[in-house]
Amino acid sequence: MDQAISFDHVTHTYQAKTPYAQDALNDVSVTIAENSFTAIIGHTGSGKSTLVQHINALLKPTQGTIKVHDKLITPTTTNKNLKEFRRHVGMVFQFPEKQLFEETVIKDIMFGPKNYGVSEADAKHAAVDAMNLVGLDQSLAEKSPFDLSGGQMRRVAIAGVLAMRPEILILDEPTAGLDPQGHKEMMTLAQRLHDHDQMTIILVTHQMDDVVNYASQVIVMDRGKIVKTGSPAQIFADPEWVYERQLNLPSSTEFAQRLIDAGIPMGKLPLTVNQLADRIAELVAKGDSMNE
Amino acid sequence: MKDIIQIQNISFNYSNQPRLFDGLSLDVHQGEWLALIGQNGSGKSTLARLIDGLNVLTKGQILVAGMPVNDANVLKIRNKIGMVFQNPEDQFVGATVEDDVAFGLENRQVDRQKMHDIVKQSLKSVNMWEFRDRIPANLSGGQKQRVAIAGIIALSPEIIILDEATSMLDPRGRQDILNLVRQIKEKNHLTVISITHDIDEAAGADRVVIINKGQKIDEDTPAQIFKHPKRLEQIGLDVPYTSQLIAALSKRSVHAAKEYLNSEELITWIKQLVSTT
Numbered sequence A: 001m002d003q004a005i006s007f008d009h010v011t012h013t014y015q016a017k018t019p020y021a022q023d024a025l026n027d028v029s030v031t032i033a034e035n036s037f038t039a040i041i042g043h044t045g046s047g048k049s050t051l052v053q054h055i056n057a058l059l060k061p062t063q064g065t066i067k068v069h070d071k072l073i074t075p076t077t078t079n080k081n082l083k084e085f086r087r088h089v090g091m092v093f094q095f096p097e098k099q100l101f102e103e104t105v106i107k108d109i110m111f112g113p114k115n116y117g118v119s120e121a122d123a124k125h126a127a128v129d130a131m132n133l134v135g136l137d138q139s140l141a142e143k144s145p146f147d148l149s150g151g152q153m154r155r156v157a158i159a160g161v162l163a164m165r166p167e168i169l170i171l172d173e174p175t176a177g178l179d180p181q182g183h184k185e186m187m188t189l190a191q192r193l194h195d196h197d198q199m200t201i202i203l204v205t206h207q208m209d210d211v212v213n214y215a216s217q218v219i220v221m222d223r224g225k226i227v228k229t230g231s232p233a234q235i236f237a238d239p240e241w242v243y244e245r246q247l248n249l250p251s252s253t254e255f256a257q258r259l260i261d262a263g264i265p266m267g268k269l270p271l272t273v274n275q276l277a278d279r280i281a282e283l284v285a286k287g288d289s290m291n292e
Numbered sequence B: 001m002k003d004i005i006q007i008q009n010i011s012f013n014y015s016n017q018p019r020l021f022d023g024l025s026l027d028v029h030q031g032e033w034l035a036l037i038g039q040n041g042s043g044k045s046t047l048a049r050l051i052d053g054l055n056v057l058t059k060g061q062i063l064v065a066g067m068p069v070n071d072a073n074v075l076k077i078r079n080k081i082g083m084v085f086q087n088p089e090d091q092f093v094g095a096t097v098e099d100d101v102a103f104g105l106e107n108r109q110v111d112r113q114k115m116h117d118i119v120k121q122s123l124k125s126v127n128m129w130e131f132r133d134r135i136p137a138n139l140s141g142g143q144k145q146r147v148a149i150a151g152i153i154a155l156s157p158e159i160i161i162l163d164e165a166t167s168m169l170d171p172r173g174r175q176d177i178l179n180l181v182r183q184i185k186e187k188n189h190l191t192v193i194s195i196t197h198d199i200d201e202a203a204g205a206d207r208v209v210i211i212n213k214g215q216k217i218d219e220d221t222p223a224q225i226f227k228h229p230k231r232l233e234q235i236g237l238d239v240p241y242t243s244q245l246i247a248a249l250s251k252r253s254v255h256a257a258k259e260y261l262n263s264e265e266l267i268t269w270i271k272q273l274v275s276t277t
Helices: A048-055 A079-088 A105-115 A120-134 A150-162 A180-195 A208-214 A232-236 A239-244 A251-261 A273-291 B044-051 B074-080 B097-107 B112-125 B141-154 B171-188 B199-203 B229-234 B241-251 B263-274
Strands: A003-014 A022-033 A037-042 A063-068 A071-073 A089-092 A168-172 A200-204 A217-222 A225-230 B003-012 B021-029 B033-037 B059-064 B081-084 B159-163 B191-196 B207-212 B215-220
Touching: A003 A048, A022 A048, A022 A063, A022 A200, A022 A217, A022 A225, A037 A048, A037 A180, A037 A208, A048 A063, A048 A089, A048 A168, A048 A200, A048 A217, A071 A079, A079 A089, A089 A150, A105 A120, A105 A150, A120 A150, A120 A180, A150 A180, A168 A180, A180 A200, A180 A208, A200 A208, A208 A232, A208 A251, A217 A232, A225 A232, A232 A239, A239 A251, A251 A273, A251 B241, A251 B263, A273 B241, A273 B263, B003 B044, B003 B191, B021 B044, B021 B059, B021 B191, B021 B215, B033 B044, B033 B199, B044 B059, B044 B159, B044 B191, B074 B081, B081 B141, B097 B112, B097 B141, B112 B141, B141 B171, B159 B171, B171 B191, B191 B199, B241 B263
Parallel strands: A037 A200, A037 A217, A089 A168, A168 A200, B033 B191, B033 B207, B081 B159, B159 B191
Antiparallel strands: A003 A022, A003 A063, A063 A071, A217 A225, B003 B021, B003 B059, B207 B215
């Protein structure tokens, strides 16, 4: 698989050359494959947000280089050269609805493409497409974004990013503050953008159940370093190691651990409720057949 | 049991919007941990704002420690209530973490040395003392929320309202903060109202109130509330993990007697099932 993104020995220091200087990223090297669904997990303050902000060049490395498709960012890349970069990488921040500002939903979504010199008609076309993508009814187009519910506002903000037709979409804790239904809709949207629209999705999350249900690749960060990469099954196979990174297990893996502690054999640790239910049903069937 | 908050037959709507509450009544017992659960837009946060006098009722009244929430009492009432909101960015005023926590105390003209002690103690209790010289904007989301909570703790309120306050924290941080609030609650005999979507957080409450479209659907202990997982699902809430597993087992023809068991009960049942040999 082609690589969409690669970090080569990247260090980022906040407040460099001051007494408060601190490395938020420390010698990070990693690659993210084209059209992958990658989750980035790590304890609060581990550097997840700093890492993803380099992918769309909101931050430049203090040392090292980042390659996104065929474009390179180095500590000396000028800001002028970053614009083209950002066009291909959509970034949805935490609480993106805070950034809405236009009078109407459609104007807000059109702002990004217009900012890149797209014509009014093309921008509108892109905005209408983006509204469809995120499941916003067209009847909302002329409404003020501020009259919408929190979940709808967030979708407007995401539509604004999608209207730029990025190839890579970064979602930084996109479900924070959403209710369970909004959460499910958001993750279904991410999955659809990945499966149907062939986008490379990078999800920063604390929700381990989302990691096992949606991601194919996981990057674990701890104190500014990448400490493990692998499939969800590889990452969660060692619960001790996960706990030491101050992370949680997916609900089903954690529950399986408790069953193991109660003396019930589990074999390979399940990641999802269906895997766990399969395992328990197997054990029950085995018990029944032995009784016959 | 004494009721520290009495919500009596209230009606309310935001201007030009349909009525949100129509005759809602609810009591909050002194010293309890009450979880308010419901979808976004169900009116949970509005209820918190009405208790704190940030919005004005159209009908009915709310009493806090026996005082009606009105213009005459609102400052006294706000001194009793510490609100922690979902997004701490909205709450920062100080240039440094330490200044930010001191802000509320400065407003109350607390003596300088005493203020320093309180700020130190509050920041230590949320594990943020070593960050005291940092700029709040440069902290991570979870760290910001800890600072916001320290700011509330510093003012030693009688009631703490957590409005989705832990939703930005990672699971460990969330548990830490909840444990911390629990400790402070016990130590200072506080009342905690937690507005949450987190079903595990609700499970730790003394009582749970379900709000849907401005209506109180039910109020009971978590165990009683969770006996109806389908109802939770219907109103767009999460179902406790144990109920999800029971439902998944049921699809595989392994049927439990109930739709909800707590973790211990579920483990005991599974153990019996698999060790019938």
